Every structure is written in structure tokens, then in C-alpha cells.
Amino acid sequence: MTPFAVLRAPSQVLFGTGMAEATGRVAATYGRRVLLITDPIIAGTPGFGTVETALRAAGLDVAVSTDAEVDVPSTSVDATVALGLETQPDVVVAVGGGSVIDLAKVTALLLAHGGKLSDYYTVNSVPGPILPLIALPTTAGTGSEATPVAVITDPDTQMKMGVASSHLIPRDAICDPMLTLGAPATVTAHSGIDALSHAIEGYMAAANEPTADLVLSRPQIGKNGLSDTLALSAAGHIAANLERVVQNGDDLEARSGMLYGSLLAGIAFGNSGVSTAHALQFAVGAATHTSHGLGTGLLLPYVMEFNRPARPDDLSALAIAMDSPGDVVEHVHALGQRIGLPASLAAIGIEHDALRGMAEASIGFKRLVDNNPRPLDVPALERILDAAWHGQPARLSEEAASVG
Missing domain, CATH: 1.20.1090.10 (Dehydroquinate synthase-like - alpha domain)
Structure with a gap:
């Protein structure tokens, strides 16, 4: 047995076919207002519909952002944070691939702590917990539903940059294989x-x-x-x-x-x-x-x-x-x-x-x-x-x- 082992992970992982239907009940444990983040393509899929329906069936107030784009440009961040500031969510829910979940991570970060993303480029510079985040991946790839990193595009250099902190790990990962069926x-x-x-x-x-x-x-x-x-x-x-x-x-x-x-x-x-x-x-x-x-x-x-x-x-x-x-x-x-x-x-x-x-x-x-x-x-x-x-x-x- 190794004398050295570390495990940081979501507080709760729900894995299995049909688990997306649990999203509303999980989100309700954090409050009544939800910011639901996805991209324009996923927003039209049955899987996204399952999640949104589950949230509304739980009696939650849901604001939907479809501003996610590949590589998380600053325009996506600005638009999604603006919607969050307007609606004051208790919990953020992300349905999508790595870019969607990374956008949700930095949105939950900025809504909790303010400032600019560049303030957090130094590893472990996030000062404390972000807004509760529930991540539902639609691709089997990035693992972003369980990681402490968000990759975004810096608006000044147009280079990809990472924000890394254990505080970015989503609170809940809901992994439903049905959500991945439509991936090309x-x-x-x-x-x-x-x-x-x-x-x-x-x-x-x-x-x-x-x-x-x-x-x-x-x-x-x-x-x-x-x-x-x-x-x-x-x-x-x-x-x-x-x-x-x-x-x-x-x-x-x-x-x-x-x-x-x-x-x-x-x-x-x-x-x-x-x-x-x-x-x-x-x-x-x-x-x-x-x-x-x-x-x-x-x-x-x-x-x-x-x-x-x-x-x-x-x-x-x-x-x-x-x-x-x-x-x-x-x-x-x-x-x-x-x-x-x-x-x-x-x-x-x-x-x-x-x-x-x-x-x-x-x-x-x-x-x-x-x-x-x-x-x-x-x-x-x-x-x-x-x-x-x-x-x-x-x-x-x-x-x-x-x-x-």
C-alpha cells in the first residue's frame, strides 16, 4: 500500500441511466433559484429537456443561459455572469461538454467572489467556495464534472488559460449515459x-x-x-x-x-x-x-x-x-x-x-x-x-x- 494518497472529488456522484431526472431534487437542496447553463445546440436536445423539466417540476425558478461556446471566450463569460447577477441564483446547473461546464465553473466563481478571471490565474488563488454547481456531462471526455480546473480563452492574449482550485470541483456530478447518445x-x-x-x-x-x-x-x-x-x-x-x-x-x-x-x-x-x-x-x-x-x-x-x-x-x-x-x-x-x-x-x-x-x-x-x-x-x-x-x-x- 502506498503511504501517499489524495482524493478530492464532487461531494456526490450520481451515475446511471435516468439519473438526469434527479436534477431537480438535488438542486432544490441548495435553494429556489437556478441558473441553467448550456449551449445553443444542446438546448434543443431531449436530454436537456429532461433536466429543465426536472428542475421546473421541483418548483424551482430557472433562468436559462445558452451562451456557452467552445473554448469559453470572454463574451460567453460576460453574458452568463450578467444573467447571474440579474437573477441571483442559489445554484448553478451545467448541461454540456467541457466548455459548458468550465463556463459554469467560472460563472459560479465570479458570482461568489467578483473581480476579473485574470485575478484567479494563479493556481489556488480562489479564496473560498464558489456557488454550488451541479454538472451533467453530455460527452465522455473532459471529466470536467469532477475536476478542479476550468480552461477559458483570455480576452487579451486570446490564449487558453487555466483557473485551478479545488473550490472549482462541482458539488454534484450527475452522469447519465442517455445525455451522451446524441454526440456525433x-x-x-x-x-x-x-x-x-x-x-x-x-x-x-x-x-x-x-x-x-x-x-x-x-x-x-x-x-x-x-x-x-x-x-x-x-x-x-x-x-x-x-x-x-x-x-x-x-x-x-x-x-x-x-x-x-x-x-x-x-x-x-x-x-x-x-x-x-x-x-x-x-x-x-x-x-x-x-x-x-x-x-x-x-x-x-x-x-x-x-x-x-x-x-x-x-x-x-x-x-x-x-x-x-x-x-x-x-x-x-x-x-x-x-x-x-x-x-x-x-x-x-x-x-x-x-x-x-x-x-x-x-x-x-x-x-x-x-x-x-x-x-x-x-x-x-x-x-x-x-x-x-x-x-x-x-x-x-x-x-x-x-x-x-
Whole structure:
């Protein structure tokens, strides 16, 4: 048994088909006024209708915001906070994917504490609890219903920025696989491989010296016993269901397996953190305007291969958990190809001479880079990108074999 384990998670998790119908009863425990946040597409779905009906059936006053947009621009934040200031909610309810839930997190933060979002960019700078937040995910991917992080677009730099604090973890996560049935195949694939990256990077996070200061000063503290257990289980569920659900989006059993794996991965990396695939994705996404999940999923096997010398036992454990038919890095790489990920960075329009600049940009995401189990610098990041540009994780294996 490990002597070091940390678990921060929602106070209540309700998982299962039909659980969305409980939203009204859960929300009523916080008060009578609800701010219900979603996006214009999800607002027209039967799943959203189930949630709104449940809230109104509980006798609650519901104000609906459909201002959520991908990557949470400042216009979405401003409009949703303005509605919150007008209606003074007792509880915030989010129905959607990662951007919707992240918008709800920062809205609940600003309604509780005021100021500008930039006031909270420093890790753990949220001074106290935010408004109670109930999160209902409609994709199996981000795990945002269980994490202490919200990613938004900074209005000045137009770069994605993270607000990280354990106070951002939703109070309640209601995970109903029925809400994910309408997700298109591409969204299912990209969000699903992102969930796998959360599980694997969370499991392979840096191992830090366990101290009280570490635990109390950071919402995500690196590899530990509880996050490891959840991450391995998450990887197994996702590996067993991802290809299946991309092929048949009406497969409720596979949808359930994916949503369960995504939830576990969210709790796992919410405590351990993620690392290099996510740091590099910020640069890849900015250059290509491709989805977050596409970037993390494409880069994941290359980061795994780079880290092989530092964590061979972790890769072996992942291979067992994922029932890998051979090498687990090859398994992850092949799985990405089978669900439709691009074959390489070159395939999404990145020029080879741009790789150095992307590596230099990525090294600045210190919270992520420092959580990698093997030390990173700009040349190392460039080598990972080079292998991904060629579409060949094995380009890193010769170097990996020569290290320690």
C-alpha cells in the first residue's frame, strides 16, 4: 500500500441511466433559484429537456443561459455572469461538454467572489467556495464534472488559460449515459481519446515528495495511490469501449462504459494532474484550430514512448489494465488510427520547420511540463513533436533505450 494518497472529488456522484431526472431534487437542496447553463445546440436536445423539466417540476425558478461556446471566450463569460447577477441564483446547473461546464465553473466563481478571471490565474488563488454547481456531462471526455480546473480563452492574449482550485470541483456530478447518445462520431472519438489521455497521463504523472505543503498548496499533486487506482480502472473501461462507441453511437452499454471511464479519469487527473500531451496540444491547437481531444490523442503515444525509460512498470500496468494485445504504446497509437485520428502532425498542416517554435511555446506551460515523469526541455519537446510529425512513435524508442 502506498503511504501517499489524495482524493478530492464532487461531494456526490450520481451515475446511471435516468439519473438526469434527479436534477431537480438535488438542486432544490441548495435553494429556489437556478441558473441553467448550456449551449445553443444542446438546448434543443431531449436530454436537456429532461433536466429543465426536472428542475421546473421541483418548483424551482430557472433562468436559462445558452451562451456557452467552445473554448469559453470572454463574451460567453460576460453574458452568463450578467444573467447571474440579474437573477441571483442559489445554484448553478451545467448541461454540456467541457466548455459548458468550465463556463459554469467560472460563472459560479465570479458570482461568489467578483473581480476579473485574470485575478484567479494563479493556481489556488480562489479564496473560498464558489456557488454550488451541479454538472451533467453530455460527452465522455473532459471529466470536467469532477475536476478542479476550468480552461477559458483570455480576452487579451486570446490564449487558453487555466483557473485551478479545488473550490472549482462541482458539488454534484450527475452522469447519465442517455445525455451522451446524441454526440456525433467525431466528437465521440476526440472526447473519448482525450479521456484516455487523462487516465494515462494522470497515471504517469510526476512522483513528488509527499508533504503537507504540497497537498495544501496545489489542487493537483502528482502521482499517488488513489489517483493511480482510478486511472487504471478508467483506462480499462475506455480501451474496452471507445472503438465500439465510435462505430455505433446508439450502443448504450458502450456509452455507459465510456462515461464511467471518463468520470474516473476526471477524478484521477483532478488529483494527479496531466502533463506533456496537454502542454503540446496548446501549441498544436493554436496553430491548426483542431480540437483539444484530437491534439492530446494524437500526441499521447509519443509522450508515452518518450517516458518509457522513466516508467516501464507503469506502461506494463497500463498494458494489463487495457488488455493490450502487445506493446501498450503501439496499442494506443493503433486505437487512435482506428477511430479516425490523423496519422501525423504533418497530416493536419503543420510544417516541420514550425516544430521548434511550438516546443518553445509549450515549455511555458510549467504546471503541465513539470508534471512529466521525465525531465523536459525545449529539445526534448521538439523530439516528441518530430516523431509525431512523422507519425512514428518508434523514432523515440532508440533514444529511450539508451537512457538509464
